[in-house]
Amino acid sequence: MSSTVPVSVSDARDQLASIIDRARNEHEPVFLSRRGRRVAAVIDVDDLERLIELAEDMADIRAAEESREEMRRTKSEPIPWEQVKTDLGLV
Secondary structure: OOOOOOEEHHHHHHHHHHHHHHHHHHOOOEEEEEOOEEEEEEOOHHHHHHHHHHHHHHHHHHHHHHHHHHHHHHOOOOOOHHHHHHHOOOO
C-alpha cells in the first residue's frame, strides 16, 4: 500500500496529469484527501483490471468452497455437467 502523503482534492485539480502519470509509472495508488481524510484514489487502469480479476477469482474460489462444504454437510453428490446442460436445455 502506498505510504505517500495524500494529495488534497483541491491540489489534485491542478496536478491531475502528473497524478495520473505517477499512478501509472509507480503502480501505486495516489490517494486524494478532503479535510485531511482520504476520500479517493487514482490507480493505473491495468492495476485496477488485475485487482478486479483477482477479486472475481477469489469470489469463485469461495463459492466453490461453500459448495463443497454444503455437499459434505448434506452428503450429496455433485451433478454431472452433462446433466446440468440437459436440465437447462443447453443440449
